[in-house]
Amino acid sequence: MAAGGRASGRPAKKKGPAKGTGGQNRRSLEGRGATPPAEMRHWYKDKARAERVAREERGGTRRAAPARQQRRSEDAPDYVGGRNPVLEALQAGVPASALYVAQRIDNDDRVRDSIKIAAERGIALLEVTRDKLDRLTEGGVHQGIALQIPAYDYAHPSELIDLAHDTAETPLIVALDSVTDPRNLGAIARSATAFGAHGLLIPSRRSAGVTGGAWKTSAGTLASLRVARAANLTAALREYRESGIFIIGLDGAGETDIGDVDLLTEPLVVVVGSEGKGLSRLVREQCDVVARIPMQAAAESLNAGVAAGVALYEVARHRRR
Structure with a gap:
């Protein structure tokens, strides 16, 4: 007997794989499949985020941030x-x-x-x-x-009437119904200032506000023209009517030419509708007259800024008589 307790003529049994397998069994030699694409690897999102941040810091292409544009803090x-x-x-x-x-x-x-x-x-x-x-x-x-x-300090709708009374003038207010482009708001502000309006009235939702784009288009006229904001435009127009102010809506489907309206010298609110949709149903119901701007049949509809300018010119022309 050998010292280890084994027979001296019997070889010891080895553990592990047999010779010729390279130390691996047959199953482990099978491939792991195709290499996964980059977007499926665990580090891809972190790397993509880091590259995007680096581009923004360099002033390169930035991904749009619609939440910030649509929900800018007041x-x-x-x-x-x-x-x-x-x-x-x-x-x-x-x-x-x-x-x-x-x-x-x-x-x-x-x-x-x-x-x-x-x-x-x-x-x-x-x-x-x-x-x-x-x-x-x-x-x-x-x-x-x-x-x-700084953020604009909006007036209350009733303040616009007070401004007209303080100047002993017949009230003239321009209301915007779902005008969402701040450039149109700025253009309307220029026309309102030029033709003697006492202020703009806008709804607090689904409407452009007094932003940098509006200031830019207004060429500074918003500094001398008050803008009021109403939580409910229809309710604000109803209160204006109850106080003795007439409401004229501008719409291409109106029944009367703006120059033929016989209320232009009265206390007045001119309502400008959005491009494409015009006046909303509830706002239209508050109007005493829905007027149109006469154009040749081949002409396209005017945008909100131009339409407001034409209507306010007619109001000013009638009031000068």
Whole structure:
């Protein structure tokens, strides 16, 4: 007997796979299948997120953020970008809290005048990168300069009537029914100011508000024209009627030409409907007259800003007689 208790002529049995298998059994030699695509790997989402953040920091292509655009906080400031719009807003006395100027900007008279007016009004002057301006203006054209304006302080609908009474003038108010483009709001504000309106009335939902885009298109006229906001436009129009003000709605399907309406010299609210849909049913029911702007048959319908300008011109023309 050997010392280990085994017979000296019998080989010891080895554990593990037999020779020739390479240390692996047949099942383990089978392949694991095709390599999974990148989007199925556990690290893909983290890597994609990191690359997106890096692009945003470099000022590259950014993914749209619809939630921010649609649900901007009412207390959040807004921005007017562009050399002409910024200068016009400052000259018109638009309330502003800061003027942002790009580093190493190519100065011209508009930039110098904007900086001078901002300094005279005590508006903070901040030098920032162009990437910062891109983010503040949400990708808009800023030309190296942007003006920060605080959230607009809307009036109550009844205040617009008080403004007309304070000036001993016949009330003229422009109401917007589901006008969602802030540029149209700004254009209507310009026409309303030019033709003597005492204010704009907008609904609090499904409507453009006084944002940077509206300020830009209004060329500063929103600084002298009050904008009221109603939780329910139909109810506000009903209260106007009960106080003795007539309601005229603008709609391509109206039964009377705007120049032939015999109420234009009376206390008046002119309601401008949205493009495409026109006046909503409930608003139409509150109108004393639904008027149209006569056009040649081949002409397309006018947008809200142009339609408001034509109607307000007719009102002003009749009141001058």
